[in-house]
Amino acid sequence: MQIKDRPEFSSKPSPVVLPETEFVSVAVEIMAKRNIGSVVITDEARRVRGIVTERDLLRRLLGNHMDQDTTRLSEIMTSEVRTARADDEIIDWLRQMSNERFRHLPVVDEEGRLINILSQGDFVSYTWPELLSSFRAKAGETLRSGSAPIPILIGAMMLYTLAMILIFKAF
Structure with a gap:
């Protein structure tokens, strides 16, 4: 599947762009007001010159004790x-x-x-249905074969659900 075919690609609001001369x-x-994790740095023609992410703020600004008002x-x-x-x-990206x-x-x-920006969270929504489909198929095979007791299956589903909750809390 191509990037342009994902609903997230066309339905997202325009990415925030700033010039590299702007203050941090x-x-x-x-970023705080819009609850976003990055801004794209572009030139006058919207060609990408750089990106500032939360990681850049932490490591490069705060880690070097720089002033956001003068940097x-x-x-x-x-x-x-x-x-x-x-x-x-x-899938390649x-x-x-x-x-x-x-x-x-x-x-x-x-x-x-710049046309748009996608985050890793946008890509997770691509893999989620695929994972569920795979889980359903494996669970169906296991139940049909009778090789796994019901308590083990229930425990596995609970563990999987807990893992997904923890993963989504990270985003």
């Missing part, structure tokens, strides 16, 4: 930003985001202009 305090205020976004932004295209395959440990993926057009 402006980004922090916007420019260019001083703390991640400049080497991975960007996707709308016709890229979701899900794997890359997991392996390379980044949570925000700007989606750009052919000229590198």
Whole structure:
């Protein structure tokens, strides 16, 4: 499935963009007010120049005891930003985001202009139905074969539910 085919891609509000000359305090205020985890740094043509995430704020701003009112976004932004295209395959990016440990993926057009941004949480909604379908199939096979006692199945379902609750609380 391609990125552009996901409902999250077209239904999300426009990503927040700021110039690299803006002060960090402006980004922090916007991120807090809108409950978002990143702002994309673009030039005048909306070409991606960088990204500032909660991780950048923690490690680069707070970790270096910098002042959000006098520090420019260019001083703390991640400049080497991975960007996707709308016709890229979701599963490829899900794997890359997991392996390379980044949570925000700007989606750009052919000229590198920002179209949208997806987060790891958006990708989780892609995998959730697939996981449920797989679980149903395995549970059905096990019940039909009679090889697993009911208490073990109930315990496994409870453990799975608890794991999903903990995972979703992390997002």
